[in-house]
Amino acid sequence: MYYISAASTISHQPAFLNAGFSGVIEPLHAGSELINPDYKEYIEPGLLRRMSKILRMSVACSGACLKQSQIEQPDAIVVGTGLGCLLDTEKFLNNALTIKGLLPPTSFIQSTHNTMAGQISLRLGNHGYNMTHTQNSVSFEHALLDAMLLIDEGEKHILAGAADEHIEFLDEISRNLNIKPAPGLTSGASFFILSAEKSERTLARVKDADAIGLVGNIPEKISMFLDRNKVKSGDLDLVLFAGSKVVTKDEIEEFQTFMKMENLHCMDYLKYSGIYPTASAFAMHFAADKIRHTRSLKNILICNSLIHSNLGLILIQSVEA
Amino acid sequence: MEDLKEELKKQLIEQLNLEEISPADIDDDTLLFSDKGLGLDSIDALELIVLLEKYHGIQVTKPEEGKEVFRSINSMAEYICKRKS
Amino acid sequence: MSVRITGIGIVSAIGLTVQENLLALKDGRTGIMPFSFRNDNKTFLAGAVRATNTDLRKELHIHDQYVSRTALLGLKAACEAWQNGKHCDEIRTGLISSTSVGGMDLSEKFYSAYLHGNNPDFEILRMHDSGSTTEKIAVELGISGYINTLSTACSSGANAIMLGARLLLQGKLDRVLVGGTDALTNFTVNGFRSLMIYDEQWCRPFDESREGLNLGEGAAFLLLENEKSIRFSGNRTLAFLNGWANAADAYHQTASSPEGKGATLAIQKAIEKSEISLSGISYINTHGTGTKNNDLSESVALKNVFGEHMPAFSSTKSFTGHTLAAAGAIEAVFSVLSIQHQLIYPNINFRSAIPETGLEPVTILQTEKPVSAVLSNSFGFGGNNSSLVFSNHE
Numbered sequence: 040m041y042y043i044s045a046a047s048t049i050s051h052q053p054a055f056l057n058a059g060f061s062g063v064i065e066p067l068h069a070g071s072e073l074i075n076p077d078y079k080e081y082i083e084p085g086l087l088r089r090m091s092k093i094l095r096m097s098v099a100c101s102g103a104c105l106k107q108s109q110i111e112q113p114d115a116i117v118v119g120t121g122l123g124c125l126l127d128t129e130k131f132l133n134n135a136l137t138i139k140g141l142l143p144p145t146s147f148i149q150s151t152h153n154t155m156a157g158q159i160s161l162r163l164g165n166h167g168y169n170m171t172h173t174q175n176s177v178s179f180e181h182a183l184l185d186a187m188l189l190i191d192e193g194e195k196h197i198l199a200g201a202a203d204e205h206i207e208f209l210d211e212i213s214r215n216l217n218i219k220p221a222p223g224l225t226s227g228a229s230f231f232i233l234s235a236e237k238s239e240r241t242l243a244r245v246k247d248a249d250a251i252g253l254v255g256n257i258p259e260k261i262s263m264f265l266d267r268n269k270v271k272s273g274d275l276d277l278v279l280f281a282g283s284k285v286v287t288k289d290e291i292e293e294f295q296t297f298m299k300m301e302n303l304h305c306m307d308y309l310k311y312s313g314i315y316p317t318a319s320a321f322a323m324h325f326a327a328d329k330i331r332h333t334r335s336l337k338n339i340l341i342c343n344s345l346i347h348s349n350l351g352l353i354l355i356q357s358v359e360a
Numbered sequence: 361m362e363d364l365k366e367e368l369k370k371q372l373i374e375q376l377n378l379e380e381i382s383p384a385d386i387d388d389d390t391l392l393f394s395d396k397g398l399g400l401d402s403i404d405a406l407e408l409i410v411l412l413e414k415y416h417g418i419q420v421t422k423p424e425e426g427k428e429v430f431r432s433i434n435s436m437a438e439y440i441c442k443r444k445s
Numbered sequence: 446m447s448v449r450i451t452g453i454g455i456v457s458a459i460g461l462t463v464q465e466n467l468l469a470l471k472d473g474r475t476g477i478m479p480f481s482f483r484n485d486n487k488t489f490l491a492g493a494v495r496a497t498n499t500d501l502r503k504e505l506h507i508h509d510q511y512v513s514r515t516a517l518l519g520l521k522a523a524c525e526a527w528q529n530g531k532h533c534d535e536i537r538t539g540l541i542s543s544t545s546v547g548g549m550d551l552s553e554k555f556y557s558a559y560l561h562g563n564n565p566d567f568e569i570l571r572m573h574d575s576g577s578t579t580e581k582i583a584v585e586l587g588i589s590g591y592i593n594t595l596s597t598a599c600s601s602g603a604n605a606i607m608l609g610a611r612l613l614l615q616g617k618l619d620r621v622l623v624g625g626t627d628a629l630t631n632f633t634v635n636g637f638r639s640l641m642i643y644d645e646q647w648c649r650p651f652d653e654s655r656e657g658l659n660l661g662e663g664a665a666f667l668l669l670e671n672e673k674s675i676r677f678s679g680n681r682t683l684a685f686l687n688g689w690a691n692a693a694d695a696y697h698q699t700a701s702s703p704e705g706k707g708a709t710l711a712i713q714k715a716i717e718k719s720e721i722s723l724s725g726i727s728y729i730n731t732h733g734t735g736t737k738n739n740d741l742s743e744s745v746a747l748k749n750v751f752g753e754h755m756p757a758f759s760s761t762k763s764f765t766g767h768t769l770a771a772a773g774a775i776e777a778v779f780s781v782l783s784i785q786h787q788l789i790y791p792n793i794n795f796r797s798a799i800p801e802t803g804l805e806p807v808t809i810l811q812t813e814k815p816v817s818a819v820l821s822n823s824f825g826f827g828g829n830n831s832s833l834v835f836s837n838h839e
Binding site for chain 1: 375376377378379380399403406407409410413414419
């Protein structure tokens with residue numbers, strides 16, 4: 040069993056340091072901004088000055104998460120990111136193609152995907168297992184699976200999370216590829232402490248997760264996942280899925296029919312998180328928060344097919360389920 | 361020389377993205393790499409090498425040279441004048 | 446508990462197949478040569494793979510309009526390790542690759558054209574992200590389900606191998622293809638230059654006069670199988686993976702700590718896990734990039750662990766160049782070959798030891814010493830340190 044001892048998110052929703060946020064979320068509207076905490080409270084100016092968006096979000100989020108859990112040193116740090124450090128990658132690429140002389144190194148150093156996990160371990164002085172997963176839309180699920188594997192292997196507390204950042208160039212790419220994502224492309228970060236044992240701080244438990252690449256029959260895979268966890272579709276209190284249009288009643292019905300699960304209570308989480316590769320991490324925090332604050336909820340399933348060839352599944356249960 | 365030092369302070373702040381600091385906060389003899397001074401690190405040292413080339417046309421080919429050269433604004437200014445003459 | 450290695454595949458500056466690489470290692474022939482990108486007059490030393498994208502596409506029957514070189518190199522090596530494996534529902538198969546540049550070889554060409562207003566095709570960018578590179582390999586080999594990519598800079602390849610082993614031992618998969626791939630890009634060459642650790646001369650790992658690394662490109666994959674999968678595939682076991690560990694240095698974003706803390710931990714834990722004694726290690730394939738920092742830090746770590754009883758060691762990066770994410774996987778293949786053929790490779794370009802540690806690597810190919818267990822180190826940016834232990838027994 041895997042218990043969520045703490046969770047922290049930076050997003051368009053008032054989630055940061057706000058337990059119960061799942062009750063006050065609102066769909067994104069045009070012009071909606073990311074709600075940034077005061078990063079100075081988490082990161083010294085000397086380091087903050089260099090940090091891109093994705094890095095400061097990850098460091099602040101993981102810092103808040105650890106504080107919440109009252110754990111000083113996690114046994115391991117595992118991070119998922121779909122596109123990595125885009126700001127620094129773009130900056131260095133630009134420099135490399137335009138500057139004739141010496142190139143400033145900072146953006147190169149911070150362009151590697153594992154900068155987040157590395158910085159977090161640096162700040163904590165943590166010498167444990169440190170990993171970064173990058174499998175586009177299922178990067179977070181893979182990080183979560185790795186964290187679960189570590190607990191199976193005997194570790195006690197894992198800091199696991201995901202982050203992705205938006206740069207304007209992504210919008211230009213979308214326009215040129217005729218992709219019209221709605222709601223818009225954005226950034227986000229969510230971090231969790233996954234523990235081997237429950238405590239009074241536990242929000243919820245992760246019953247199971249899966250990341251299926253080149254998935255064929257999605258409803259079949261979802262059924263198999265539920266079967267092996269001895270959960271019937273009727274037991275699901277809520278299904279969070281990655282819709283790709285502004286959700287209409289039609290789309291929910293479409294999803295229910297697609298899943299052959301009528302009467303399913305569904306919610307498109309992208310409507311609240313915005314679109315970024317690891318948005319399913321937001322969904323997990325939302326699910327854990329909702330279950331913690333609503334006694335009657337027992338099972339929440341997260342179905343992430345943000346990219347249709349991949350399927351990420353996470354089954355969140357209440358601690359007593 | 362004084363103008364050069366003022367210039368260096370501005371360039372340093374920009375190159376290293378020291379958002380919270382103004383030239384008035386940096387003394388000519390502030391130890392740039394000491395925790396009691398500006399607390400810069402080895403990545404900053406490389407950035408300063410870029411700064412020297414970009415703004416003053418001076419090349420520092422070995423990163424180890426940097427230790428003495430970048431001790432303070434004073435030592436940087438002295439080095440620039442020496443290399444230019 | 447150990448894991449069986451039943452397939453290996455590799456493409457590097459010293460060969461397009463396992464056989465070619467082995468021959469070059471035996472002959473002491475480096476693959477690092479003067480190199481320049483097309484349309485660029487800057488020449489530098491690098492370990493480029495002697496095959497154009499056109500050659501690779503032809504051999505691999507790739508007809509897509511845009512495929513990154515990273516994916517092509519990866520696919521070449523993966524095919525060799527996969528050995529035309531068959532699929533069946535009862536055998537759960539996975540693929541774990543790793544990369545630092547992903548499709549950057551294509552993206553940077555795109556971006557250059559874009560900055561010059563040359564109307565490049567945005568479709569090229571679909572191949573940019575690391576995950577797509579791995580997915581391409583999966584598609585070609587018919588693998589679906591567990592498809593994953595790790596990216597932890599220079600330790601990535603070793604980490605992919607480690608994750609694969611863990612999944613097998615925890616019963617999540619029956620067989621898994623694990624490895625890494627990275628193509629040479631302007632981005633990385635310029636990056637290491639900006640850090641002032643790219644040597645203008647041939648790199649000299651562990652040498653007093655070392656000035657930095659030479660980059661390389663390549664890919665390598667290993668096939669790990671459990672007993673059930675081996676009964677199905679009929680593959681022979683080439684060697685065993687007995688121990689592994691990953692430990693963070695937590696010292697600095699790019700430099701390794703002078704006392705080699707993370708490296709020491711990784712080496713110690715990997716050997717402990719293997720249950721092989723320190724004296725049982727026949728050879729160490731070091732990370733040995735040729736940078737002032739790594740080689741000193743790694744030497745200190747080795748001394749911390751082995752003290753006065755240092756096994757024979759060498760860095761093969763003076764053969765292949767530093768292949769970033771692929772390095773851990775390429776060197777894992779070299780470690781398997783070392784055990785299979787009882788070889789200890791020379792550390793080319795070495796003349797005199799680092800004064801602070803006095804350690805001397807092997808400089809001539811050894812064929813007489815028995816090789817039963819090999820330690821392979823891969824230490825990356827961000828202080829990510831991984832060590833693997835291979836042997837000829839379970």
